[in-house]
Amino acid sequence: MSDDFSQEQFMYCFxxxxxxxxxxxxxxxxxxxxxxxxxxxxxxxxxxxxxxxxSICHFKQLHSPTNVLILSLALVDLLVAVIVMPFSATRTVHGCWFYGDTFCQLHLSFELFLTTLSIFHLICIAVDRHQAICNPLHYSRKITISVAVMMVCVSWVLAAVYAYGVIYSKANMAGLEDISESFCLGSCFVYFNPLWGMLSSAFCFFFPCTVMVYLYTQIFVVAKQHVRKIGDKNNCLNGRGRGGLIKHSESKAAKTLSIVLGVFIFCWMPFFMQFIIDPLTGFHIDPYLLEALYWLSYLNSACNPIIYALFYPSFKKCFHCIITLKIFSSNSSTMNLSVK
Incomplete structure (x- = not known):
């Protein structure tokens, strides 16, 4: 009788x-x-x-290759918030997926597609910044708006082929037929066998992370060399008056790069580590922890506009114009966004 009573304490999804x-x-x-x-x-x-x-669509001064990449990244992160996050919220709060198997598969494919695409955009932005800092004389010739659009298109196609190919081919579930029978009805998570867990983590995180660390390290080294050379010239001409400014520039560059890499690794590393660990431990990860890892990865979509836009003073001025409705004034699209 105690067993019957304990079973009655549970409410089931179906x-x-x-x-x-x-x-x-x-x-x-x-x-x-x-x-x-x-x-x-x-x-x-x-x-x-x-x-x-x-901001990027309205203000003509922001029409640049870098901002084409930031625009596409913002669109991807916006779609994550509109398409993915609301349904994941109901799943997290209730512990159930109420929308059926077909929509679950569509949801998972969108989730994998958009999150992978967001990461690919971060690589493109790192490449763009690397060329701008390390090859400034050839930047305008190598990285044009057409090249930026091509990078965006390649990212969208590559992420779509990977995400939808994996989910709908069920390659990630190969060899998990016996285990999948133990998954309860009303769950909607993507699972990977050990092989695809490692491949997906390498393709979507460890390779992009390695590329970003390499590029941003080079950017930091070159930028530091530039400010040191400028500082040496200014010291020869003006004494030590510029020393504090040079140190401030180096400190700001180090802070910006550390935030970019730190937020990226903080949001994504735990999520992709469970892709590797969970299959090897028989999929015994705690559901609360799994939900927390999903939402931690979503957090990157909220942080991206802050990291890649608010660090630029021109964007701050754009945001002020939009919020104060000055954007509706005549000739607002051609206004000067330079900050003195």
Missing amino acids: PGRNASCVMEQFSFRTSFALYLVFVSGILVTILGNSLVIV
Whole structure:
């Protein structure tokens, strides 16, 4: 009788169906707090990336190869907030996927596609910044708007082929037929066998991370050499007056690069590490931890407009014009965005 009583304490995602997942039973306050956090994160992501998109599209001074990449990245992160995050929020709060197997597969493919695409854009931006700092004399010839558009198109196609190919071919589930039968009804997560777990982590994180670390390290070294040469010339002409300014420039460059790499690694490394560890441990990862890793990766979509836009003073001026509705004034698209 005690066993029957203990079973009655559980609510199931699909009552009356065999192997149904157990529904989360948070209190009203906890559920409300979780929804408040998720909705706030979604709105911040939508608002931040929308401001970036409107700024680049409206203000002609921002029409540059770098901003073509930032525009596409903002669109990707906006789609993550609109298409992926709301459905993941209901799954997290209730512990159930209520939208059916077909939409689950579509959701997972969109999720994998957009998150992979976001990472590919970060590589493109790193390449663009590397050329601008390390090869400034040839930058305008090598990196044009057409080249930036081509980089964007290649990123979209490559990410789509990978994500939809893996999910719909079920290559990631090869060899997991016996284990998949133990997955409860009402769960909607992407699972990888050991081979595809390692391949996906290498393709989507470790390779991009290595490329970004290499490029940003070179950028930092070259930028430091540049400011040192400028500092030496200024010291010869003006004494030591420029020393503090040079140190400030070096410090700012180091801070910017450390934030770019730090946020990227912080948001993505735990997520892709579980792609490798979970298959090797029999998929026993705690569901709460798994949900936390998903939302940690979504956080990068909220951080990207801050990292890649707010560091540029011209974007701050654009945001101010949009928020204060000055964007609707005549000739606002041709206004000077230079900050004195």
